[in-house]
Amino acid sequence: MFNELVREIAATAASHVIRTVSWIIPAVQTLHILGFSAVVAAVMLVNLRSFGVAMRGEPRAAVANRFLPIVWYGVPVLLVTGVVLVVGEPHRELLDPIFQLKMALLVVALGLTALLQRPLRADPLYWDHSTARRAGAVTLSAVSLVVWIAIVFAGRWIAYWNVS
Amino acid sequence: MQLQAFCDWVENSAVGAAMGQSAYLFPLVESLHVLAIAVMMGTIAFVDLRLMGLINRDLPVSKTLREMLPYTIGSFIASAITGTLLWTSHAMQYLQTGAFVAKMVLMGVAGINILVFHGVIQRGMAQWDLGKVPWRARLAGCTSLLLWIAVVTCGRWIGFSSGGI
Numbered sequence: 001m002f003n004e005l006v007r008e009i010a011a012t013a014a015s016h017v018i019r020t021v022s023w024i025i026p027a028v029q030t031l032h033i034l035g036f037s038a039v040v041a042a043v044m045l046v047n048l049r050s051f052g053v054a055m056r057g058e059p060r061a062a063v064a065n066r067f068l069p070i071v072w073y074g075v076p077v078l079l080v081t082g083v084v085l086v087v088g089e090p091h092r093e094l095l096d097p098i099f100q101l102k103m104a105l106l107v108v109a110l111g112l113t114a115l116l117q118r119p120l121r122a123d124p125l126y127w128d129h130s131t132a133r134r135a136g137a138v139t140l141s142a143v144s145l146v147v148w149i150a151i152v153f154a155g156r157w158i159a160y161w162n163v164s
Numbered sequence: 165m166q167l168q169a170f171c172d173w174v175e176n177s178a179v180g181a182a183m184g185q186s187a188y189l190f191p192l193v194e195s196l197h198v199l200a201i202a203v204m205m206g207t208i209a210f211v212d213l214r215l216m217g218l219i220n221r222d223l224p225v226s227k228t229l230r231e232m233l234p235y236t237i238g239s240f241i242a243s244a245i246t247g248t249l250l251w252t253s254h255a256m257q258y259l260q261t262g263a264f265v266a267k268m269v270l271m272g273v274a275g276i277n278i279l280v281f282h283g284v285i286q287r288g289m290a291q292w293d294l295g296k297v298p299w300r301a302r303l304a305g306c307t308s309l310l311l312w313i314a315v316v317t318c319g320r321w322i323g324f325s326s327g328g329i
Contacts, residue, residue, distance in 0.1 A: 022324070025324075026320050026321055026323070026324045027317075029320050030316060030317045030320045030321075033198070033201070033202070033205075033316055033320060034205065034313060034316060036202055037201065037202040037203075037204075037205035037206040037209065037316075038205075038206050038209060039206075040199070040202040040203060040206055041202065041203055041205070041206020041207050041209075041210065041235070042206065044203060044206075044235070045231075045235075054231065054235075055231055057227075066220060066223070149199060152195065152198060152199050152202060153195045153199070155198075156191065156194055156195040156198050157191060157195065159191070160191045
């Protein structure tokens, strides 16, 4: 299924341009790095707030409102720059198990981030009402942090896995 | 020539040889380098954009600095250590790569900008902690953001230079 898609993408004019103009891929990768820097730092601060490490003076909801919009605006930027890279080198990404893992992890990470943020809209103190809730927030944040870090790792390993 | 001898020594040291020869060590250290850069670049951007008055205007500048600086410094140290390890794999070749040299020079300039900000501009911060940030501080924030973006750009270009190191 992917093989057919890869051939079709690779045959497009856009793919040809991205592949042959030497500065496009590093430039788009640089934008991708700048974008995920903002997202990773924002996620890190929100998750560390759950552990009581970062931004301790501010309520959870305030920290989430401050930094999570960066995630929701940043991810589309990452998708656009990511799509350019996929179009340029479809075989390198779509057929790579590490890339597929990265996309799966991204869905999980966004789900976990939404799960942490969503209850705060109706009730800013949602995660503070009981010990169980607090433990829930800590667990969600810990898993989220690990998954986001795994995404960064997977992104870099695409370059090394199965280079063809 | 002394430089060549030094680089040979670095590359042939236990660390340099391991970084250059192991199939998984370089990508592993590089992933950590990228992760550290993400935290550093992100927290630097949050401070710079706050100084420019573009985000978190309700959060005092002093508090923004206090909250972000530990992560910026920690991740800078991690970036420097992992970056040095990556360099040991092909020490001389990196020094002959334009993007690598440009990255080091730009980091030096960014360092001077940091010293000027913390040494001179930051002194009057109490007056503009929540109000309008003076142009000198805005300029320092803007300069910092542009310089670090240039550093990241040069960093990515190293991987595409001289036939890929």
